[in-house]
Amino acid sequence: MLWPIVLPFKIAFWSLAGIVSLLTLLSPALKWNRGKTFLISSLLGCLAFIPSCAGIMTIVDGQRFGIFNYGTYAEVQDFRIERYLPTSARDITLDKFAMGHRAKYTITETELTTYLDSLWIEAGTNSAISRDALDDGSSVSFDQIAHDFDGLNWPLLSTVIQFHSPIQGDGGGATYYFDPSTNIAYHRAGYW
Structure with a gap:
């Protein structure tokens, strides 16, 4: 019953997790505090999850x-x-x-x-x-x-x-x- 949302969920989750990880790893080079960068990017990732999942679903559903x-x-x-x-x-x-x-x-x-x-x-x-x-x-x-x-x-x-x-x-x-x-x-x- 939920199979149509599995692929968009995975794409959105792993994309946002990658962005959070990348920002956290690059934070010292940007002279940001690593802990704060992780916390803020994680919170923003959580807020962006549903809209990004919906956008990805629209694109994927158009193909399948x-x-x-x-x-x-x-x-x-x-x-x-x-x-x-x-x-x-x-x-x-x-x-x-x-x-x-x-x-x-x-x-x-x-x-x-x-x-x-x-x-x-x-x-x-x-x-x-x-x-x-x-x-x-x-x-x-x-x-x-x-x-x-x-x-x-x-x-x-x-x-x-x-x-x-x-x-x-x-x-x-x-x-x-x-x-x-x-x-x-x-x-x-x-x-x-």
């Missing part, structure tokens, strides 16, 4: 969240996404955000169902909801799921078959929507 395009699964290289993305997915578009992602890709129905079957074999016994209770393979209208993909301007799926990954105890998991007439799949995944 948003819309990204990939040709194949191998190009994605993000473990949070890879655990929900079929390895045979092609022409992948991802909308990454802190607590999940939305994906669009090309895949055949056989490739998708084989991938999902392997997920259920691997983790199905730990799923908070059984596969039977999730109505895997049922048809839904795109109007029912359109809100999941608002703002992306992805093409409408004409025929939608719904599938699910195993659901973690904290609600994490993915819902897959497949259009057999175009071999396009959308999915929405959440993780905490």
Whole structure:
């Protein structure tokens, strides 16, 4: 749940610690009292921590969240996404955000169902909801799921078959929507 702030926290902490250390080490050359320099720079570092962490987070989030395009699964290289993305997915578009992602890709129905079957074999016994209770393979209208993909301007799926990954105890998991007439799949995944 807190994973998005770990990297900015580390960068801000170590940067400010480095500045405090550098000022303390250089204080005799600047004819400053080493103890006072350490105390004042430490207090200023504490005051600057939250604003610097927020600024660093803004910069880092601009690079790791948003819309990204990939040709194949191998190009994605993000473990949070890879655990929900079929390895045979092609022409992948991802909308990454802190607590999940939305994906669009090309895949055949056989490739998708084989991938999902392997997920259920691997983790199905730990799923908070059984596969039977999730109505895997049922048809839904795109109007029912359109809100999941608002703002992306992805093409409408004409025929939608719904599938699910195993659901973690904290609600994490993915819902897959497949259009057999175009071999396009959308999915929405959440993780905490």
